[in-house]
Amino acid sequence: MKQQTRTSFHTVRDEVKRRIESRIWPQGALLPTEAELAQEFGCARATVNRALRELAEQGFVERRRKSGTRVKTAPVKQARFEIAIVRHIVEEQNAEYRYALVDRSVTEAPAWLTSQLGLKSGTRVLHLMCMHYANNRPFQFEERWVNLDVVPAIEQADLSRIGPNEWLLNAIPFTDAEIAFSAVAADNRLADFLATTPGTPVMLLERTTWFKGQPVTFVRMTHHPGYRVRSEY
Amino acid sequence: MKQQTRTSFHTVRDEVKRRIESRIWPQGALLPTEAELAQEFGCARATVNRALRELAEQGFVERRRKSGTRVKTAPVKQARFEIAIVRHIVEEQNAEYRYALVDRSVTEAPAWLTSQLGLKSGTRVLHLMCMHYANNRPFQFEERWVNLDVVPAIEQADLSRIGPNEWLLNAIPFTDAEIAFSAVAADNRLADFLATTPGTPVMLLERTTWFKGQPVTFVRMTHHPGYRVRSEY
DNA sequence: TAGTGGTCTAGACCACAAA
DNA sequence: TTGTGGTCTAGACCACTAC
Structure with a gap:
């Protein structure tokens, strides 16, 4: 029937x-x-x-x-972006992914960072600079600070082969985060890393991450010129 | 117990x-x-x-x-951004919102737009340029093309007081959309509108909108320097 | 073929908020 | 006070899919 x-x-x-x-x-x-x-x-x-x-x-x-x-009178639609690991983004474009650790050092958190993350002054942090390439062309420059109080193990980690994001995602997979996109001009250092000219507009993604209320890491990711963040909704 | x-x-x-x-x-x-x-x-x-x-x-x-x-081994977290009406964004910052219609014309869709929206060649579109201000400072420059086959009524609409986005949201509230963010350099025209200098990095938001499978509108929104898109996730 | 999640039902009680 | 959504239950059958 x-x-x-x-x-x-x-x-x-x-x-x-x-x-x-x-x-x-x-x-x-x-x-x-x-x-x-x-x-x-x-x-x-x-x-x-x-x-x-x-x-x-x-x-x-x-x-x-x-x-x-x-x-609803004013339908508030939400655009959802998947914030994935850089390697996955690159590999999804059928490009060859390459990673390089540029610099690594342990310091006391600078004042702006203690403010950004809400740290006690004098907190030791791991400072990292890395490059991510797609088909040997610069894809993303990553500058990161990690709170060693929360993730002491990363001080001994070998980050020359695996990126800090992947390492952290493996160490503390479930975190809360806040992200922000903005358009900035590449300075001299960034222009070098991204193989472009100073002043070129690039997309900056800043992310602060917490685990169970404790600040874990702050990262600035700048992308090659032309990078687009897309979403359907 | x-x-x-x-x-x-x-x-x-x-x-x-x-x-x-x-x-x-x-x-x-x-x-x-x-x-x-x-x-x-x-x-x-x-x-x-x-x-x-x-x-x-x-x-x-x-x-x-x-x-x-x-x-899940690789938790894919999604960042959600609310894509609101410009006026609401401005008003949420406790700023005074002002809107101005800069230019308005009806033309045949240019080739790139027929391709972008999947229109038949010769389709008539409404071309709009508008400015949105926060406290009398440039907030967003909006350039929009509207498919008059789908929304013929907008040709007669008074868009001098209410922005096209609000008008459209009222006319066809529930739509599908695709958006993309990118960082671009302001050209001369844009620099004029946004009260900045040519070459300044600005955030460009492009959005294509469909209603029941029919292409409605394509819009390019460029923002004042320093504009940030933020989200928690 | 069998195990696991996917879903529906009919009924019940609860929590919140408007009148 | 009362109406409406929020949720829980116990049981049932279905739909996928690994074996």
């Missing part, structure tokens, strides 16, 4: 989404209650709940107890 | 997350099955399912039927 033997939450979700996009339920409108929708679709309320919860996560509707579910 | 009368999926999710972060379940390890966890936590399997599904969405674990649930 029925073409679709079961009413899945996919069905409900897609139909509700369709009605929103078709303005059958215009912006700001109140949707039927879960119970009413369950009756209309001939399914359990839990199924409707799952469907509407997903639409809420995706920013289509807003849900409030007692008030009900409303179509 | 029980401190926690009900076992919520939050409890399960947080405890599983804790075990992953504590390496009790190391990377690549197989977790107990849903049924086993349900027994351990004394809850229904659906509750465990909800908890693990969230952890999978957040990239902590990977789930496969028959295989079971594994801790």
Whole structure:
């Protein structure tokens, strides 16, 4: 009899989404209650709940107890970027990845860094400079400071073959982070590393990372001219 | 007797997350099955399912039927950026927003645009240039092309007071989009608009938008020097 | 073929917030 | 106080996929 033997939450979700996009339920409108929708679709309320919860996560509707579910007036869409390991980005472009450790030293954290990471003054940090290449052309210059209080083991690590990001990701895989993109002009040092001319606009990605509330590392990653960060949403 | 009368999926999710972060379940390890966890936590399997599904969405674990649930070896974390209306960004900084329509014309889509959007040659488009100011200082220069086949009404719209993005968001709120960030040098025109000097690095945001599979608009937004795109993740 | 996650159901109780 | 979403349960069947 029925073409679709079961009413899945996919069905409900897609139909509700369709009605929103078709303005059958215009912006700001109140949707039927879960119970009413369950009756209309001939399914359990839990199924409707799952469907509407997903639409809420995706920013289509807003849900409030007692008030009900409303179509969002200003849909705030989120663009998602995957922040992957450089090596993976390069390899996905079918390019040959090469890594080089440029410099490594242990120092006391400079004042700006203690401020940036919220460190006690005098904290020892590992300072690293590395290059990442794609098909032997400069891809990314990485300058990093690692809090040795939190990750003492990295002081003994061999970072000549594996990048600090990969090492850290292996040592403390699940971290919180804050990132920022900006456009900056390459200075002389950067221009050297990226094989370009001083003043060239390059994309700077800065990232601060915490593990269980403790500041782990701050890194500045500058990319070759022409680098683009892309995302669908 | 029980401190926690009900076992919520939050409890399960947080405890599983804790075990992953504590390496009790190391990377690549197989977790107990849903049924086993349900027994351990004394809850229904659906509750465990909800908890693990969230952890999978957040990239902590990977789930496969028959295989079971594994801790992800290379956690791919996603940074989420909210792509909001310029006016909202400015107003969130407690700055005064001002908008100006610089130029407006209707033309046939140039070749590069027909290619970019997948238009038929000869398609009429609305070409717009606008400025957005924060506290009377240049914030963003916007150059936009709108497909008049899909949004004919915009040809008659008064865009001198409200920006095209807000107009479009009101006309067709739910769209698919692709965006890209890059660092570019301001050319002479851009330097004029952004009150800077030619060659200055600026952040360029390009966005292509579709509605129900039809190309709606392509926009290039360049920002004042020093503009940063930020996100926690 | 069998094991594991994916999902649905019907009912229940709870938590929050509007009236 | 009451309506609405938030969640849990116990059981069931399904859909993939490793074996």
